[in-house]
Amino acid sequence: MNYSETGRAMEKNNDGILERLFKLRAHNTTVRTELVAGFTTFITMCYVIFVIPGMLSAAGMDAGALFTATCIIAGISTIAIGLYANWPIGLAPGMGLNAFFAFAVVIGMGHSWQIAMGAVFWGGIGFMLLSIFKVREWIINSIPNSLRIGITSGIGLFLAIIGLKNAGIVIGSQGTLVTLGDVTQFAPLMAALSLFLIVGLAFRGYKGAVLLAIATVTLIGLIAGDINYTGLVSAPPSMAPVLGELDIMGALTPEMIGVIVSFMFVNLFDTTGTLIAVGDKAGLADKNGKMKNMNRAMITDGTSSWVGALMGTPTVTSYVESASGVAAGGRTGLTAVTIGTLFLLCIFLSPLAGMVPAYATAGALIYVAVLMVGSLGNVDWNDLTEAAPVLITAIMMPLSFSIANGIALGFIAYPVIKVLAGKSSDVSISVWALAALFALKFVFFGV
Template identity: 50%
Template sequence: MLEKFFQLKKNNTSIRTEVIAGITTFMTMAYILAVNPDILSATGMDKNALFTATALSAIVGTLVMALVAKLPFALAPGMGLNAFFAFSIVIGMGHSWQFALTAVFIEGIIFILLTMFNIREMIVNAIPMNLKHSISTGIGLFIAFIGLKNAGIIVSNDATFVALGNLSSPAAYIALGTLVLIGILLARNVKGALLIGIFAATIVGIPLGITTIPDGTLVSLPPSIEPIAFKFDFHNIFTADMVIVLFTLLFVDMFDTIGALVGVASKANMLDKKGQVPRVKQALLADAIGTTAGAMLGTSTVTTYVESASGVAEGGRTGLTSLTTAGMFFLALFFAPVFLMVPGAATAPALILVGSFMMSPILKVNFDDFTESIPVFLTVIMMPLTFSIADGIVFGLLSYVLLKLFTGKTKELSPIMYILAILFLFKFFI
């Protein structure tokens, strides 16, 4: 049944490969189960309820991706978007978290409508091929940067912005040692290399004090979402603040999702001859449904995760990968203490190496044409430096349009590219 539904042989994969890929994806993004409640609880929301909402929203979005889009991508409440929810809308602008949840809910509804009318799909397909390759490369650098940061190998520095961390710390020891271990396993073509490395690092981290063994029972019923579910505030939706909040949420979510879909699909050689993501409409619908359901459950915007690249790197090619990931999120509801004990130092090496895997599409770029190579460079470099996939895409697309426009190559620009450029100029300078 699984073979027929997901067409495993046609996609040159197997049940074992897909399951390993799905577990690997989960392990590299399981941190969201701890981080998202911690960030959103700063607004006064119930932290235990947030854990359940985070897991359930990930399950909903990822299941739609698995069963409708049949793609190996996983979804969960997005990093950055959750920080905007807590620290900008609530703490910064002074709104209630109920107001913020309402904005996320409306955003999800709008995205469902845009997806149904193929507007989001048109935007994805309008991105030039070279920029799609650069998005994959930029995301690679971005998630490698996250991995290095999570392990303490690089740290913030007032003088130079970033600097080398304390390599004698236990976390750095574990991360660097695991990096070598996974590298050896990969070189020997060992299946599940990333997952093996993550588990090995988690075990080694116990005597070093990096992995915290939970106290008490390892199995428990998930906390109730009653304190935060369906807590909307529609009294202030017709305000200037709501317009600003909605525009920001729509903009960041759209291009974070587009970046993740295009980047990971490019790395997996899943783009078709036109450079389009297969079943992209269904993939975008999964994002929209996940966001809408997430708001109802009581959490911030749900988006496609770039960590899906770790599962793709393990050979995941179909919806069975994401179905497995959704299953792992379901198990996490009952084994939260077990899954939350995996330290950042254990997942960091996987992110770093996946970043290196995603560099290969850059070889397909024509660097002799400066109207192509300069936008590619800006896309790649701005993602890690701004700590934002969306900003990297903005710089790349805007420079692409301007260079083509002022060098007489307007035939290479679609109407959608002009519209996007105008919106980007509006965002940055008005």
């Protein structure tokens, strides 16, 4: 057998393995299409490896270790969902919950990042158990859509104020709490340019709009002398400063109940919405509208969250940017395996990640906020009993600087408003239970 014949035989054998693993023909796709789709999704979501270490370093965590941990957990969890659930979706530590972790739980509430990571661990365990025992569907169906919208949009507003704060566009003020910063300075101008580039490029259909904008602003900062060049490639930074450093038992305190519930439920709503949206576009629904391997995907997501906490990264979630890969033809887990492999290869790019300034990633935070706040368009504003809880949930997240407080106040407000309006039948048992739990938490343990 000559060289070309050997090559064709190996290719045929590999195709056979991939066909058995991912059922490519049944999904009307090819290896090449899946690889292109995986690369497309990776380009649209790889900004997380630059944004998240900078965000979490504000909580006192080691940025280099976070970079390595983020790449590894994103790689492993995405490969896992591809192999176990055969879904074309990317997983990574979530933007909103990372902001909540760093700025609300650690900085705002004064907990150590180790205890906060313990709360992430328990939230992930809870999410995984809800998926294993199929309680997830009951919870999703019994919690009103208005509160889910309030949570999503509230996290968006929370991300927006963090992005504006990091850029120096919004600053603290004793008289008015917040006020406009000096927007003529270099950092605010570059943050604004980052946002404008992302929006303009995304509107034109550029898949890597966020990454390109971050790279452009970073390059401008480098040319202007605001950033020091430290290289592009090196050995991965050690994960030792964050690996296994979580305080699992320290998180089991009454005052952390709301935090654990927030990590669990926000991930539940976020993941469910993302999987449904991406799965529908990928044609993964059967003739009855049920998503294939949905429970496997949810279990993988929940497991990744508590495993990520052990590795030193907050809640892992499914990324809606995966829709870009689906639009490029991705239909199976081979797309996810491609995404995960590329994330793992990124562990050698830590010097590049270290050069990315906060103002370059601020635009990405505000852009994600725009996408999340867009869900407010689905609210029935003519029904005050639905609209008021949405506003309370959403607006109290940035104003109290806490996703947990926003969720708690929204769940308390919803049944009270419904009862006073004579619509108590709209309130499910699960909403009453959560409202009572949050109310007791405020009464006995404060905020």
